Amino acid sequence: MGLSAGDEDLYRCLLRLSEGTPADLAAHLGRPAAEVGEWLDRLEGMGMTSLSDNGSIRPAPPAIAVQRLIDLRVRELREELTSLAAEQRVVESLLAERDAVRPTAREVSERPAIERVEGTPNVRAVIDELTFFTRQEGLTTQPHGALSAASIEASRPLDARILRRGIRMRTIMRPAAVEDAPTLAYLQEIAAMGAEIRISDKPLERMLVFDRTAALTPIDPQNPRLGALVIRETGLVANLVSLFERMWSDSVPLEDAVAARPGPEGELSEIERKVLATMYQAEKDESGAREVGVSVRTYRKYVADLMQRLGATNRFQAALLARDHGWI
Template identity: 30%
Template sequence: MLQSLGLNELAHEIYRFALDHPGCRVADLLDGLDASEADLQQGIGRLLELSLLRHASGTLIPTRPPLALRTMLERQQSELLRRQSEFVHIKAAVDRLSEEYEDAQARGTHSGWERLESPAAIHARMERLAGRTATECVSLLPADANGLEALRARRPLDQHMLDRGVLVWNVYLESIYNDRTGLAHARWLAQNGGKVGTAPTLPLWLVVFDRTTALLPVDPQNPAAGAVQVTGAGYLVGLIALFERLCESMTPLDAPGVREGDQPTPLERELLRLMGQGLTDEAVCKKLGVGLRTARRMIADLLERLGARSRFEAGAKAVARGWLRPCACGGEQPIRAKEAKGSPVPATLTEGLGIGMLV
């Protein structure tokens, strides 16, 4: 208790000794207390500062504490009142700023949707929505949504939701395993109660809060175009259905990969499907979130395993083996290119167009 006055146990003993031995001297304290002279002098100095002792003809005289400490108590009471008044004013200012912020947000919204132009505006909105989320926050996070700055901004939001018991469910590209920073965040989330999985491709980045509000890009091909917040029930039903459909084929993070016979992995199957759509190597890389050399190495490996000399032939053999489902719509089935009479299509052209050229 006396420590709040800056008095240690020895100083207290000196004061009590002076009460029992009025007019004592330092020599008396040395004889009566088990302490060095330096420690005694330090304790006496503190008691003199507080006016609990005073010198009188070389002796130490104790004084009455209430009188000696009244000035100190009045000073501290004045400081407490000042701080309390300051707190009241700060709270009022924060409340006013919060009201102005909410009013501004309300003025900027449209019926069911609102466009967010800048990364700062997107993050501010995510912060606001995450702070209000009560049940779940589900996200699709392709490679361009997992930059270092984005992860640094997202982690405290995820942490706050997890601390409140909110289910945080993120789906990443399988290529997350090649991204040290992104993988570290995904594993941190899984270890702290979040749900994390991977998929070969993701159509866009998407965050849905409590199944009532979603954020998605204005243009999935151009992150700089900004984002849109949607709240209409019609929008949300479709977006949630998209998320749940992707989760059906999701692989839990760090799940052991098991290849059944000669069947391709989910990533290899998706690569074949993208090739079947006629995408260029560069477009395939962007969809899968892998480097160009990695994509070409995977393509070469698939061609070798299928015993194919071209992508066209690889598509046909993938369907024959059951790696891809036949589909006349040109989705997963590689449709054979129609050749002009007397003029076969050069191999280089069929390879450039991919294995999914429509008739």
């Protein structure tokens, strides 16, 4: 996994000792301090050790250490294969095979600004190709809420590939996605990898946008299996991006939506209780939002909803009524 015998011996020694100084480790291993110092530098570079407050060296937990080794090896392998493919001009060779029976580059550049692609397999092939050439950002909306098991399995490798390449990925889902355990687990999985997920309780238009230069929308929103329209017209794509940004601004972060789920038997959610607790204490919405851990916009939305539920005319009255209800 990329460790030398000395690196591994040192890490195992640290696990046995819990922590130690370079001199301690050299004594336990019976190796020269300079050699142990080189091993320590390598382990630190791989994220397998950390420095404690007292200056001692601590090992990273085994599960984390192994995952970091795996990530390093995967990155090295990817770089090696990418370099090899470039040196041997693999893509160019395969494109030459394809273009022998496909339109020329000039014909491709002159294809319609809007193309009709019918059938799920053909649509997926277009998405794969556009995803492969995406370099900066991918925008997606899912107006149907929960994802099927097949959709999750098909999306997982594509989404992971995009995020590993450092591409920004933003997705808007419906509230049903938060209520469906498999969908929520998948969204939290890709969010941990860097994806930005938001939940909207307003109608969504289905779209995928790649680098703001190409977009896909369904031919028939009521029958997505029919196929998709591939749009490359600059003005139309820009309008779709503007629509996405409006839907994005009307949505809330995934973590806020999860925290806002109602408690059992219609009880307040955890985040609603926190908002109530700050409503009459925080001098400004900014400080209240900061204390709750949400954006100011989201905080104000919760305040308005709670005041409406309580029938309060001001925030102080809302807090008093909430106490009368036993909410806080």
